Amino acid sequence: MGLGLATGMEFYTFDSVNLVLTDLTGTLGVSADEASWILTVYSCALFLGVPISIWMAGHFGYKRFLLGTVVAFAATSIGCSLAPDLDIMLFWRALQGLAAAGLVMWWRASVYLLMPKPQRSPSLMRISTMLYLSSAAGLLASGYITDHANWRLIFLPNLLYAAGALWLIARHFPNQPKPSAERLVSADWPGIVLLAIALIALQVILNRGEIDDWFGSAHLRILGFVGAGALILFIAWQMSAANRTPLLWLELMRDRNVLSSALLGVLTGMILSGSVFVLPEFLRNVASKTYSATQTGQIMCVYALTAAAIRPLMVGFIARVGQRKAIAFALVMLIMSMLIFNRLLTTGTPGWYFALPLVLYAFCLSPLLPAVGSGTVARIDQNKLLDGVSLYMTFRQFGASLGVALLTILISHRETLHSARLFDHVRHDNDVTRTWLSTVSGTLTTHGGYTPLEAQQASVRMLAEQGAHQAAAYAYADAFAFMAVVGIVALCLLPIVPPTPVQKK
Incomplete structure (x- = not known):
């Protein structure tokens, strides 16, 4: 219960911020592209x-650490x-993302560490x-709070989540001895720095590419070389015997279960972040009925409530059909x-x-x-469980940060393309266009009190x-078609x- 409340705080916040992103743009005085950094900085x-x-x-x-x-x-x-402004918001969101990493990582890792193998799936099910x-x-409360008070108050329920989680974890989470392994006690600072450089370079390229003409820009080309070099050095350093x-622990990628879960994890992260990012933005900014x-929030909570209702059934379903068929079924649904x-x-x-x-x-x-997730640790040793989950x-969080950035770029690019195609047919020499403009101008002049010139301009x-x-x-x-392609690639x-192996009937 304590782990569920702690990680539930992160799930609540993720969906809440995604829902009220439109309100944040107005208050902070930024564009929609700039506001998307609130999500991408957090994911990174x-x-x-x-x-x-x-x-x-x-x-x-x-x-x-959990506390x-x-x-x-x-x-x-x-x-x-x-x-008060976007820069300060991004600062706090970056720190919040670092804190969230411990929550999303350790609720799963704690179950694998503390629970016997037969009890892991039921425990994971309850927390999920x-x-x-x-x-x-998050979807219901943050929407109501934003409309009837202020979006800034959507973060306050986290204090209630935190209070309950702290009380339960402090009382019931067992005291585990510190690991004796050097790699779990000492920090890989070169690896941290190289990974951070590669990640920052990638995100800047993705977020500025559409604006700065991608690699036609000198500074983006430099960032590309720096990011690629840092990534290569990071992989080499992780595999080096001197480290x-x-x-x-990239050596675990030689295990087929870990390799497949890592690759699918990237696409799963894109599915998680991308699918729920697009619809709220459309409903709040594009739909003719605002x-x-x-x-x-009421529309979006359909998926969350449905997932909560059917999640208990998935333990038996996966056990009966096996991991591969369960993933295939899920991707077909997607x-x-x-x-x-x-x-x-x-x-x-x-x-x-x-x-x-x-x-x-x-x-x-x-x-x-x-x-x-269960496939990751299916056949690795107990002492490597943390490395497998990590x-x-x-990889899943990399996919999550990539998903929002790619969809933002895709929507901007396709909107420009569709505008060019659409307005290519909407010209004054087009009979349909002239008829429409004449009808609307006449209506505005007759019923709206406009002068003929004002009606024409309107x-x-x-x-x-x-x-x-x-x-x-x-x-x-x-954007939704793109997410369907992601599902096909995963398939x-x-x-x-x-x-x-599957359970016998």
């Missing part, structure tokens, strides 16, 4: 913090709520159900969900139409995460706005997943 810090958390837990002790990360996440939540309920709470305390934060989103997405689509693809998305998440979570503005909304709708639909990786 979380990605960097996952492997570091193993060393920190070994250095400070497991229980003390410290809960306090740190709650403190950074207060910092986010008080941030709590996490989905926390996501639903006695590697940040990531949805409030409360209404958007592809169907994203393709339905792609077909349904128009500026006038009623919100309740999205219930079916959201339910299908829940049927993807519930079996996918436990099936891929590898999987690191009708042109209305046409431009309608065209921009249509182009944006096409771009968001393309193609299934042959590398080793078959697992």
Whole structure:
């Protein structure tokens, strides 16, 4: 319960910030592209913090580390709520991501360390159900708080989560001895620095590429060389015999289970971050009926509540059909969900139409995460469990940070493309366009009190706005098609997943 409350705080915050991103842009006075950094900076810090958390837990002790990360996440939540501008918000979000790394890493790792093997799946199931309920709470509560008070208050429920988690962990989490292994006590500072350089370079390129003409820009080319060099040096250093305390135990990638889980983890991270990022942005910014934060949260919570309801059934389902078939089923559900989103997405689509693809998305998440995660540690030694979980979570968080950045780029690029194509057909010499403008101008002149010149100018503005909304709708639909492609790519990786024994009837 304590682990569930601690990690539920992170799930609550992730969905809450994603939901109210539109309100943050207005208050902080930034564009939508700049606001996306609030998500990507957090994801990048979380990605960097996952492997570091193993060393920190070994250095400070497991229980003390868990208590410290809960306090740190709650403190950074207060910092986010008080941030006066984007720069300060990004600072607190980076610290919050580092704190969140310990939560998302150690709730799973603690179960593997503390529970006997037969009890791991039921324990993971109970905590996962709590996490989905926390996501639903974040979507419902943050939407209501934003509409009836202020978005800054959405971070305050984290203090309640933190209080309950601290009390339960302090009382019931067993005191584990510090590990004697040098690599779990000492820090791999060269590895940390190299990984940070590679990650920062990649994220800057992804976020500035569309604006600065990608590698046509000299500073982006330099960043590309620096990032690639840092990544190569990081891999070489992790594999080097001279490195006695590697940040990531890449030797485990020779195990087929770990390799398949790591590769699928990247795509799983993209699915997790990307799929729930696009729909709230569309509903709040593009749909012709502007949805409030409360209404958007009510629509989005369908997936979280469905996932919480069916998650208990997944333990028996995965045991009966095996890991590979469970992943295949989940990916088929994902592809169907994203393709339905792609077909349904128009500026006038009623919100309740999205219930079916959201339910299908829940049927993807519930079996996918436990099936891929459990495969990581299926056949590795007990003393390597932490390293296996760290590898999987690191790759998954890399995919999460990559997913939001790629979708932001894709939407911007496709919106420009669709605008060019759309307005190429909307010209004054087009009979349909002239008829539409004449009808709207006449209506505004007759019923709106406009002069003929004002009515003509207003009708042109209305046409431009309608065209921009249509182009944006096409771009968001393309984003869902992209996520379906991610699911197909993941499906193609299934042959590398080793078959697992299934329960007899």
